[in-house]
Amino acid sequence: MRFRIKLITVDEDGSERMHSVAELDRDSTLRLETTGLTLAEGKQILKHLQEVVVEEQVEGCVAQHRHCAICSKPLSTKGHHQIKLQTVFGNLQIRSPRLRCCPCSEGDRTKSFSPLAQVLTERSTPERLYLETLFASLLFPTGRRPNCLRSCCPRTSN
């Protein structure tokens, strides 16, 4: 038996994109050790799901800033840089474009900007920070903070 896990992105205009997340194979004979997902499979599926969701969110954010807010001309790309983001479901490397400001806004001293860097101002999501702090306070009240999420969440350390 084979299982295919797909994610469908639905835009505000109703258009859809399908992403393949994972495929699982199981014997047709039910056995205790192959019933349901393993921890490793669950972690891998969540990690890939997180990557696809964030990729779609990033594309949407960048698309919203691709045109000048004053004259609507498209903004050219000056380059890219990587943004590292730690989430509960894995650490991500996000390719972040730097966009040139439109000539119509030359009064503004800024010549370029990164839409993602303006939004992703921290390197960890609030939920990730909360869980790390909670686990650390429960397990290590002396203040030592090992990566406690490693055992239950996908790739939480780099």
Ligand SMILES: [Zn+2]
């Ligand atoms: Zn403009």
